[in-house]
Amino acid sequence: MTESGTFFTVLIGFLASFIPRAIMQAMPLLYGSTGEILTEKSGNLNLGIPGIMFVGAIAGVSGAFLYEHSGSAAQMNGFLAVLIPLLCCLVGSFLMGLLYCFLTVTLRANQNVTGLSMTIFGTGIAQFLGGSLIKITHAQSAGVASITITETVKYFSNGNVPGWLAYTGIVIAILVALFLRYTRAGMQLRAVGENPATADAAGINVTRYKYLATIIGSMIAGLGGLCFVMECAHGTWSEPRIDQIGWLAIALVIFTAWRPGVSIFASIMFGALLILSDHLNPPIGIKELYTLIPYVVTLLVLIIVSLRKKREDQPPQSLGLAYFREER
Amino acid sequence: MEAVKNAVRMEGITKHFGSVIANRSINLELHEGEILSLLGENGSGKTTLMNMLSGIYYPDEGQIYIHDQPVTIKSPKDAFEYGIGMIHQHFKLVDVFTATENIILGLHEPGMLNLKRAAKKIKEISERYGFEIDPNQKVYNMSVSQKQTVEIIKVLYRGADILILDEPTAVLTPQETDKLFAVMRNMQKDGKSLIIITHKLHEVLEVSDRVAILRKGEYIGDVLTANANQQSLTDMMVGRAVSLNIDRPKSQQTAERLKVEHLTVKDVEGVKRLDDVSFTANSGEILGIAGIAGSGQRELLEAIAGLQPIEPESRIMYFDPKTGKEQLLNGMDPLKIIRSGVLLSFVPEDRFGMGLVGSMTIAQNVMLRSYRKGRSPLLDQQSPRILAEKIVNDLEVVTPNVDKIPLRRLSGGNVQKVLVGREIEQSPSVLMTAYAVRGLDINTSYTIYNLLTEQKMQGVAVIYVGEDLDVLLELCDRILVLCGGQVSGIVDARSVTKEQVGLMMTQFRKTGEPQKTANETKEAEHEEQ
Numbered sequence: 001m002t003e004s005g006t007f008f009t010v011l012i013g014f015l016a017s018f019i020p021r022a023i024m025q026a027m028p029l030l031y032g033s034t035g036e037i038l039t040e041k042s043g044n045l046n047l048g049i050p051g052i053m054f055v056g057a058i059a060g061v062s063g064a065f066l067y068e069h070s071g072s073a074a075q076m077n078g079f080l081a082v083l084i085p086l087l088c089c090l091v092g093s094f095l096m097g098l099l100y101c102f103l104t105v106t107l108r109a110n111q112n113v114t115g116l117s118m119t120i121f122g123t124g125i126a127q128f129l130g131g132s133l134i135k136i137t138h139a140q141s142a143g144v145a146s147i148t149i150t151e152t153v154k155y156f157s158n159g160n161v162p163g164w165l166a167y168t169g170i171v172i173a174i175l176v177a178l179f180l181r182y183t184r185a186g187m188q189l190r191a192v193g194e195n196p197a198t199a200d201a202a203g204i205n206v207t208r209y210k211y212l213a214t215i216i217g218s219m220i221a222g223l224g225g226l227c228f229v230m231e232c233a234h235g236t237w238s239e240p241r242i243d244q245i246g247w248l249a250i251a252l253v254i255f256t257a258w259r260p261g262v263s264i265f266a267s268i269m270f271g272a273l274l275i276l277s278d279h280l281n282p283p284i285g286i287k288e289l290y291t292l293i294p295y296v297v298t299l300l301v302l303i304i305v306s307l308r309k310k311r312e313d314q315p316p317q318s319l320g321l322a323y324f325r326e327e328r
Numbered sequence: 329m330e331a332v333k334n335a336v337r338m339e340g341i342t343k344h345f346g347s348v349i350a351n352r353s354i355n356l357e358l359h360e361g362e363i364l365s366l367l368g369e370n371g372s373g374k375t376t377l378m379n380m381l382s383g384i385y386y387p388d389e390g391q392i393y394i395h396d397q398p399v400t401i402k403s404p405k406d407a408f409e410y411g412i413g414m415i416h417q418h419f420k421l422v423d424v425f426t427a428t429e430n431i432i433l434g435l436h437e438p439g440m441l442n443l444k445r446a447a448k449k450i451k452e453i454s455e456r457y458g459f460e461i462d463p464n465q466k467v468y469n470m471s472v473s474q475k476q477t478v479e480i481i482k483v484l485y486r487g488a489d490i491l492i493l494d495e496p497t498a499v500l501t502p503q504e505t506d507k508l509f510a511v512m513r514n515m516q517k518d519g520k521s522l523i524i525i526t527h528k529l530h531e532v533l534e535v536s537d538r539v540a541i542l543r544k545g546e547y548i549g550d551v552l553t554a555n556a557n558q559q560s561l562t563d564m565m566v567g568r569a570v571s572l573n574i575d576r577p578k579s580q581q582t583a584e585r586l587k588v589e590h591l592t593v594k595d596v597e598g599v600k601r602l603d604d605v606s607f608t609a610n611s612g613e614i615l616g617i618a619g620i621a622g623s624g625q626r627e628l629l630e631a632i633a634g635l636q637p638i639e640p641e642s643r644i645m646y647f648d649p650k651t652g653k654e655q656l657l658n659g660m661d662p663l664k665i666i667r668s669g670v671l672l673s674f675v676p677e678d679r680f681g682m683g684l685v686g687s688m689t690i691a692q693n694v695m696l697r698s699y700r701k702g703r704s705p706l707l708d709q710q711s712p713r714i715l716a717e718k719i720v721n722d723l724e725v726v727t728p729n730v731d732k733i734p735l736r737r738l739s740g741g742n743v744q745k746v747l748v749g750r751e752i753e754q755s756p757s758v759l760m761t762a763y764a765v766r767g768l769d770i771n772t773s774y775t776i777y778n779l780l781t782e783q784k785m786q787g788v789a790v791i792y793v794g795e796d797l798d799v800l801l802e803l804c805d806r807i808l809v810l811c812g813g814q815v816s817g818i819v820d821a822r823s824v825t826k827e828q829v830g831l832m833m834t835q836f837r838k839t840g841e842p843q844k845t846a847n848e849t850k851e852a853e854h855e856e857q
Contacts, residue, residue: 202434
């Protein structure tokens with residue numbers, strides 16, 4: 001064996017473990033950004049995404065926890081073990097999306113304020129519920145107070161390679177991209193986000209489109225929260241930093257210029273940056289600097305994409321604005 | 329004579345908005361295959377009436393018949409089903425969509441979304457009626473006239489045979505207007521019935537078969553266009569005899585007041601909005617500025633007012649009327665301009681965006697110009713109120729009071745009078761106005777024209793940016809024509825024709841010819857002297 005051959009083997013070994021992990025890390029980001037793109041295309045700037053992902057995650061974890069503790073592991077049904085957390089997650093994020101829509105579309109509250117409060121609310125409620133579950137069980141793993149849904153996670157995770165939830169994320173992103181680009185409803189949704197008065201005059205129900213897109217977007221983002229717990233945290237809940245993922249997902253929306261297809265690759269890139277510090281074994285003392293990389297890259301990327309001039313790369317024109325029909 | 333069939337018959341239509349009656353038992357008929365002009369002053373209820381036909385409002389009383397069938401129109405969708413399509417004054421288009429996408433928006437055609445099939449149908453429609461359109465062009469790349477074409481095709485695509493056009497020519501050049509009228513006649517030949525709302529009497533006479541007149545929400549009557557002329561129509565519209573001539577005295581005391589040289593303005597994207605613009609504004613003269621919307625008019629006035637950064641080679645010189653001293657305005661912001669004693673007044677295009685604050689009263693809006701005066705740390709509330717009352721009296725502003733009602737609650741004409749009044753009260757030496765009569769009715773417009781002429785005779789240099797070429801030709805002494813940010817000529821308003829100005833507005837970057845026109849004018853001026 002030559003020296004370069006050895007290097008090659010090491011590199012392949014590194015990549016073989018790094019790439020799957022990067023993809024696993026990327027999927028919560030992809031869910032979050034896909035959901036937010038769908039939402040923003042309706043003209044709603046939902047800054048509540050981090051909170052919604054938190055709620056989706058804790059709802060799924062609670063569902064799984066209750067199912068696991070309702071009987072012995074041997075009695076568990078694989079179908080229900082998947083369905084219960086999934087449904088709980090979808091219902092939780094559905095309710096969050098509904099609340100956001102009711103406030104911003106029906107009551108025409110300010111979207112920024114509403115979104116930020118929902119992030120605070122969602123983070124708080126998730127940490128409260130998670131903390132309660134930990135208190136009930138007095139569970140610890142590696143000295144940190146946490147709970148692990150050991151049985152359920154078997155049906156979700158493949159260990160160190162991406163599980164089915166990850167592939168579903170990619171499928172959803174592709175479906176949303178196709179929907180926006182090639183369907184009549186997708187075109188009408190884009191019209192609502194660009195110019196709701198025009199859409200209204202063309203006989204499109206603006207309120208219905210805004211509600212549907214925002215709620216479905218929230219549910220997709222909520223799945224991202226569940227994906228984070230199942231894939232990245234291997235079913236363990238201690239004090240997850242899902243809010244970080246949520247904010248990065250919103251940044252990804254701008255970075256990809258509202259294109260879910262591009263988001264698949266962009267989120268994998270960010271997933272790689274997020275775990276870079278674990279894999280490069282940086283010297284003690286500057287490890288924290290490595291964990292900063294994704295955020296520094298986000299800042300740089302936002303600066304670069306802000307210089308874009310093309311009209312097609314700009315946000316939907318009425319993003320962040322409530323629509324009043326009477327205000328002509 | 330063969331019996332006339334009615335495409336539309338409106339019977340006893342009444343519409344209230346709160347306590348205001350917008351339409352009072354109106355009877356209107358549109359015959360099949362005719363072009364009907366709907367004429368009336370602002371607030372006479374034309375648009376309200378048409379909005380009821382197109383499903384935006386619902387009448388309180390009365391009945392609408394389409395092709396002699398009684399119908400109920402509750403939404404724009406219903407209107408489309410009866411073959412009624414309205415082209416609004418403000419276009420309803422999505423900027424980042426192509427023409428095709430905009431046209432099929434909201435339609436539920438069978439099958440998958442097929443843009444190619446739609447584009448083909450659009451091509452067929454345009455060939456049939458003589459439109460020029462690229463179905464794949466994005467709306468943000470389109471001129472106003474192209475956007476209007478998209479709006480009209482949108483209506484035709486939905487199979488409308490009754491078309492309503494709300495002030496379609498307000499934003500078009502004379503040449504574009506001619507094209508539109510040709511298309512309208514093609515549609516008429518094809519058996520479509522059209523209603524056109526317009527303020528411009530010569531257009532009414534040119535394009536329509538019959539004219540229906542509304543005044544203060546009531547139907548006054550109709551005349552065959554062949555039996556009408558401008559004066560008779562105006563008299564019917566206003567209800568009394570109105571003089572249509574703008575008085576244009578020639579001032580004896582003219583002197584250079586503002587000299588602009590090589591003015592170049594770039595927007596944030598680095599595109600030149602104004603390119604090497606040079607001209608002089610003289611006291612005792614109204615300098616008109618003509619051009620297609622967006623040719624640099626706004627940038628020009630804002631650059632002079634100190635609201636736009638200008639390129640280094642530009643020079644804006646101001647000559648003080650008392651001392652004759654020169655002053656360079658380059659790089660000064662509005663506050664510096666005021667502090668240096670330059671008497672510049674600016675009536676901006678966007679009344680509530682730049683000129684006035686809608687939620688404040690008349691007195692408070694007047695105060696915006698004077699709050700820096702006086703030494704007391706407390707505001708002087710008294711003198712602005714007195715001034716506000718003076719403006720209200722002098723200009724006949726209709727308002728219950730000057731210090732309680734927010735300005736937004738007044739009608740557009742009254743708001744404009746307050747703005748113009750406030751700027752004139754500063755006794756400026758240069759008065760710049762942008763679209764000062766936009767959206768105002770004929771009476772108020774003439775009040776404003778007279779005010780400007782009065783200012784001119786007092787030795788003010790007036791700059792008037794306008795869109796109605798007929799008015800520009802009658803009101804101004806000289807007209808500067810802008811085309812794509814360049815001066816395509818400065819002409820004598822007393823001798824130039826409308827067609828010449830219209831041509832100059834569209835001659836894009838043909839530097840040779842416009843230059844000649846400008847020289848010719850200069851020569852003509854020399855000869856006069």
